[in-house]
Amino acid sequence: MERDRExxxxxxxxxxxxxxxxxxxxxxxxxxxxxxxxxLTKLYVAxxxxxxxxxxxxxxxxxxxxxxxxGRRGFRSRETVVDxxxxxxxxxxxxxxxxxxxxxxxxxxxxxxVVVLRYWEDLSVTETARLLGRTEGTVKSQAAKGxxxxxxxxxRHVFEEQR
Amino acid sequence: MTDIKQTLSTxxxxxxxxxxxxxxxxxxxxxxxxxxxxxxxAAVLATVTAVAVPALLWSGAGGGSGGGQLQAAAGQSTTxxxxxxxxxxxxxxxxxxxxxxxxxxPGSSNAPSSYEQPKPPKPVTPGRATxxxxxxxxxxxxxADARGQVIxxxxxxxxTFRISNANAYLSFTDVTTAAGRGAVLLHLYPGDAACEAHDxxxxxxxxxxxxxxxxxxxxxxxxxxxxxxATPDGAVMSAQTSNSSDKGTSNGTPxxxxxxxxxxxxxxxxxxx
Numbered sequence: 001m002e003r004d005r006e007x008x009x010x011x012x013x014x015x016x017x018x019x020x021x022x023x024x025x026x027x028x029x030x031x032x033x034x035x036x037x038x039x040l041t042k043l044y045v046a047x048x049x050x051x052x053x054x055x056x057x058x059x060x061x062x063x064x065x066x067x068x069x070x071g072r073r074g075f076r077s078r079e080t081v082v083d084x085x086x087x088x089x090x091x092x093x094x095x096x097x098x099x100x101x102x103x104x105x106x107x108x109x110x111x112x113x114v115v116v117l118r119y120w121e122d123l124s125v126t127e128t129a130r131l132l133g134r135t136e137g138t139v140k141s142q143a144a145k146g147x148x149x150x151x152x153x154x155x156r157h158v159f160e161e162q163r
Numbered sequence: 164m165t166d167i168k169q170t171l172s173t174x175x176x177x178x179x180x181x182x183x184x185x186x187x188x189x190x191x192x193x194x195x196x197x198x199x200x201x202x203x204x205a206a207v208l209a210t211v212t213a214v215a216v217p218a219l220l221w222s223g224a225g226g227g228s229g230g231g232q233l234q235a236a237a238g239q240s241t242t243x244x245x246x247x248x249x250x251x252x253x254x255x256x257x258x259x260x261x262x263x264x265x266x267x268x269p270g271s272s273n274a275p276s277s278y279e280q281p282k283p284p285k286p287v288t289p290g291r292a293t294x295x296x297x298x299x300x301x302x303x304x305x306x307a308d309a310r311g312q313v314i315x316x317x318x319x320x321x322x323t324f325r326i327s328n329a330n331a332y333l334s335f336t337d338v339t340t341a342a343g344r345g346a347v348l349l350h351l352y353p354g355d356a357a358c359e360a361h362d363x364x365x366x367x368x369x370x371x372x373x374x375x376x377x378x379x380x381x382x383x384x385x386x387x388x389x390x391x392x393a394t395p396d397g398a399v400m401s402a403q404t405s406n407s408s409d410k411g412t413s414n415g416t417p418x419x420x421x422x423x424x425x426x427x428x429x430x431x432x433x434x435x436x
Contacts (some may be wrong), residue, residue, distance in 0.1 A: 002188055015183045020175055029179050037188060046193025112403045119167045147167070154170075 007047050010055060012038060018063055024116045025067040027105050035070065039063040061131055062120060064113065068132075071109055103153035111146035118143050221393035276296040281353040284396045285436040287326045295332055295351065295434065296323035304428040309419065312337040314346060314408060324349070332436075335409045343416030345423075352401070356393040379423045384413040384420055390425040394435050402429040 008094070015036060022032035022039075039062040043050070050058045104112055117128045125143070127135045183408030201276040202290045273303075299305065299322055300347075319325055327333035331352035338347045358365030358376045365378040378389040389403040402425035 007189070007192075008185060011183065011185050011188065015185075016181055017184070019181065020178075023358075024171060024174060033182055036183060040183070040188045041191045041195060047192075047195045062208060100170055104171075104174070116171075120171050122168075150167075 003047055005091060007044055010043075010059075014056070014059065015040070018059060020120060021116065022059070022063055023106065024120055025064070027101060031070075035063060035066050038066045041084060042066070055079070064117065064131060068109075068113070074085045099154050103150050106153060107146055107149055111149065114139055114142040115146040115150070119147075164293050169272075170298070176388055177347070209415040223317070225351070232273050240257040281330070283330045283353045284398055284434050286331060287332065287436070289326065291323040291436065292326055293330075294334050296320075296334070298431070298433045299349070299428070302428070302431045302433065304431050306340060306420065306424055308340050310339045311347075312339070324351075326429060327352070338404070338419040342420040342421070343419050344408065344414045345404055345405055345416070345418045346408055348401075349428065350399075350401040350403070351436065352399055353393070353397075353436075354399045356391045368422075368426070370423065373426075373430040375429065379422070386413075386418055388418055388420075388425065389423050390429050392429045395432060396435040398436055400429045400434040402426070 012135065013102075018036045018039065019029075021048050022035040023029055026032055026035060039059060042062045043055075043059050046058070057121075104115075108117065113132065114128060117123045118125070123131065125136050125139050128143075129139045132139070144147075248345070256306060259312055261417050305311075306321065314335055319337040320336075321334060322334060324332045324334045327350070331350060333351075334347075334349035335345050338345065356374075356376060358367065358378065362378050362380070364380055365376055368375050368377050370390075375390050375392045378387075378391075379390075380387045385405055385407045387403065387405045389401060391399055391401045394400050402420075404420045404425060406414050406418045408414055
């Protein structure tokens with residue numbers, strides 16, 4: 001069936017990228033896979049209606065919505081988000097990825113989503129606002145606050161705001 | 164890569180192997196799609212019922228209260244009902260308003276769906292399918308060097324027709340010519356023979372005095388050439404060829420027939436319902 005073949009090709013090409021975005025949004029590889037699986041199932045249902053040049057955008061939208069919905073349903077309580085950085089000292093040899101994950105987990109969900117969309121997915125302010133159903137002002141504000149928080153949490157000036 | 168993107172990418176250093184189950188996604192997706200079509204059909208039916216039933220009950224008897232009309236409708240005593248007959252199904256004429264029917268969508272499960280299909284000018288019958296096969300064989304439109312074989316995935320005798328989806332006739336043959344090898348699909352169906360809006364490759368040509376729509380598409384090494392024309396009874400005769408025998412992989416040759424050869428088949432005046 002043509003639909004299954006085309007969709008299968010899309011899954012093969014994009015599943016890994018989608019899982020990475022989902023991971024940045026939720027912070028857990030298993031949940032990221034669940035989110036991608038949910039998003040891809042929804043995408044399959046809508047496949048005949050989605051224009052081929054906008055499949056990526058549609059898939060991203062479904063994925064982000066799935067992540068937001070999941071958070072609202074209370075799954076967030078399972079997440080290993082902590083109110084404060086654990087007392088266990090972070091050794092200077094600890095790889096940077098642990099810092100990034102902790103730092104992302106400590107951001108409010110809105111800021112985290114905006115940071116991921118703006119700086120990982122490279123969406124513009126306008127695209128991010130449209131996708132999340134927020135105003136551009138809110139997106140700019142949350143991006144700025146999110147970046148500032150990450151800088152502070154990571155304790156180093158690794159970011160230079162590009163946009 | 165920007166600094167922030169680079170930093171974010173360090174979060175993937177312990178990335179496990181991808182465990183996405185494509186088969187499960189396809190299975191779930193198909194199930195949801197079927198349910199969705201079912202819900203849509205139910206919603207349409209409910210809306211039609213909600214609008215039509217009160218309208219029927221509140222009209223027809225010449226005003227007055229709804230209660231009185233309800234009684235009239237129930238008793239059928241004041242207005243003579245049209246005589247009921249048990250005639251054989253009436254064949255619609257070409258002048259009649261196109262009708263539609265709800266059937267199972269091709270390629271889907273057998274679950275009822277809301278897919279709406281145009282009704283053919285005449286009911287499809289196995290006898291007519293056999294006649295179309297004989298017509299094709301005697302038409303002289305098949306190129307002399309074309310060798311037809313059965314397509315393994317879709318077994319039916321080469322250059323014969325079968326009923327498709329309760330409203331069309333279909334012929335599917337694996338054809339080899341000096342030019343190449345691939346499937347040839349002949350399809351007689353109710354619809355519009357004009358170029359589809361999204362098909363930018365489609366152009367209008369004239370063949371034997373008939374207007375034909377010629378489309379040529381390329382996808383993953385597969386070339387698909389389609390010629391469509393309006394039949395004398397207002398339906399569509401489509402002749403399509405590709406350089407693939409299984410709809411998925413290219414045979415590595417050009418398609419076996421040219422658009423002119425396809426047009427010669429499609430424009431044969433005998434192809435009607």
